[in-house]
């Protein structure tokens with residue numbers, strides 16, 4: 065019986081999702097014929113018009129008719145009966161693409177490889193010429209011997225090309241033409257990893273069969289890039305769902321983390337933006353659901369309601385058994401804590417203050433008492449020292465360490481601070497109000513008495529959680545194997561959260577893995593955005609130490625981001641309109657475009673300017689998947705999301721960093737540095753939401769972050 069298979073290229077390109085429904089139906093019908101007919105019958109079938117294109121390089125690559133407009137490209141090895149669907153494209157591009165591709169077997173792993181051999185052959189002599197003025201010792205892979213490259217699975221043609229590569233830009237030019245597994249090896253080596261590390265971290269995780277495999281066997285031997293379809297029902301099911309590649313093709317590094325049978329306790333996964341931490345968290349949930357005992361439940365948490373909604377959609381694409389889904393709760397930590405408080409309070413939900421209302425209360429207390437500290441200082445002292453360490457009495461506060469705070473407070477001053485904190489909390493109690501963080505602390509206390517609620521908790525966007533939120537999570541799950549699975553990125557810490565998880569009873573020291581490959585943005589966007597972090601090293605997710613983005617990279621290529629200096633605010637809005645109009649004019653869905661701003665009022669101005677130009681917009685927080693229009697939102701609200709195009713506007717001096725969000729150095733030097741870093745991270749988060757196009761603008765003087773990064 066013929067074996068049908070779908071290649072990752074087919075999934076990942078997103079082209080299938082964009083086909084008209086009737087063409088998609090025809091793809092399914094064609095695949096059914098592959099399943100039923102012999103090779104000879106296929107060739108004779110008039111409807112399919114199965115053809116080995118004339119200029120082809122591979123005898124095993126064929127095209128077939130989907131309809132009058134589209135053709136499919138399939139790998140059909142002459143020996144054997146497997147059919148690997150590679151692409152569906154309009155007629156001429158399909159032939160063009162098919163003619164350029166070569167198919168082979170990786171000499172090390174025995175996996176099937178498809179690559180643009182025509183492009184590789186064309187490019188190599190050019191690169192050789194460019195590299196001629198340099199000696200071999202000055203080139204990018206000089207530190208790796210031919211023998212090591214061969215051991216890592218690099219073929220003779222790729223080796224020749226690799227030896228011409230002088231720098232990262234030359235490698236980026238080569239990337240689109242390389243077989244994927246070999247390309248990955250070169251990218252890791254280029255990022256500074258040694259041959260031994262690449263072997264251990266990458267190559268050793270691939271299924272290895274050796275080179276003496278035929279193409280037919282190779283197709284069945286490439287689970288990381290080929291989805292074998294067991295029958296027409298499965299084909300129908302796959303093709304009828306939205307085509308998200310991560311559902312089927314986890315990278316080996318991601319699979320290893322997500323599907324490890326069990327971790328002895330809590331486990332942590334970190335990685336730069338777009339490395340698939342959320343994807344891994346969702347697969348971990350799938351894995352844990354399949355082992356759940358009767359009566360046990362799982363909590364999947366994230367930071368905002370928008371992200372919780374996105375997780376619900378993603379999990380729905382991964383797990384289709386409603387009985388399993390019933391045992392999974394997806395919500396923010398705050399919402400979960402609020403639920404616990406509501407249940408403990410006979411169904412009466414707490415009335416939470418917004419951040420602005422909370423700060424107002426601190427202002428009133430500070431003014432009433434005529435203290436020498438401002439409201440922000442007291443709020444931070446309450447959050448980062450008193451609530452963080454759960455200090456319940458003045459005695460505890462007098463003896464507490466204030467690590468992370470850059471100002472000294474003597475005993476008399478601490479007594480004064482304690483007085484304001486008592487006034488603040490008593491005021492909340494009198495008015496029947498609650499802050500989210502104190503709510504989490506109270507809910508944690510409740511659960512510490514009543515017992516945990518969940519068997520497993522999977523935490524996404526962990527970098528911004530406060531100790532009170534961690535305490536709640538700790539109390540909601542018993543300390544057992546696989547209790548907490550934590551995904552986060554300290555480079556995206558935009559709220560001031562410092563935690564020692566160990567002190568909170570969560571031990572992830574030595575239980576952490578890092579993902580390095582970005583699946584979202586082009587390498588151009590990453591290269592452009594990384595300098596915004598000035599040096600790159602940030603405090604690790606928990607328990608001290610630092611983390612960097614070493615080896616972080618993308619295989620996607622695209623245009624360089626653009627920066628625009630406008631003379632005045634109106635000129636900046638005019639330029640924004642022009643840019644967004646261009647994107648939409650090139651066929652990009654308005655809902656795939658986001659305008660990121662530091663302040664809501666700039667967003668409103670942008671929305672008016674776009675509306676005046678006839679471009680529909682909607683507020684990011686109000687939008688769901690079906691809401692039409694360009695998304696407009698604050699940089700904070702973009703956290704965790706992604707868009708094909710991002711326009712970050714108003715990135716001017718005085719706005720990013722926003723002086724009011726940064727404690728003056730003379731008030732608290734340490735807090736000053738932390739706040740500045742959070743503002744850097746905020747701009748970095750906004751820029752790394754872009755998949756294909758990034759545009760950044762300002763008027764007047766640019767943000768000093770842009771200037772320091774050499775962008776403005």
Ligand SMILES: Nc1ncnc2c1ncn2[C@@H]1O[C@H](COP(=O)(O)OP(=O)(O)OP(=O)(O)O)[C@@H](O)[C@H]1O
Nearest residue numbers: 309310314315337338339340341342343583584704
């Ligand atoms: N193995 C994979 N194959 C294809 N696409 C993937 C894979 N893993 C992740 N992606 C895609 O990469 C993008 C980023 O993934 P995800 O949101 O999980 O990253 P993240 O690390 O959580 O990002 P961030 O920290 O920036 O929010 C998504 O579009 C996702 O579908």
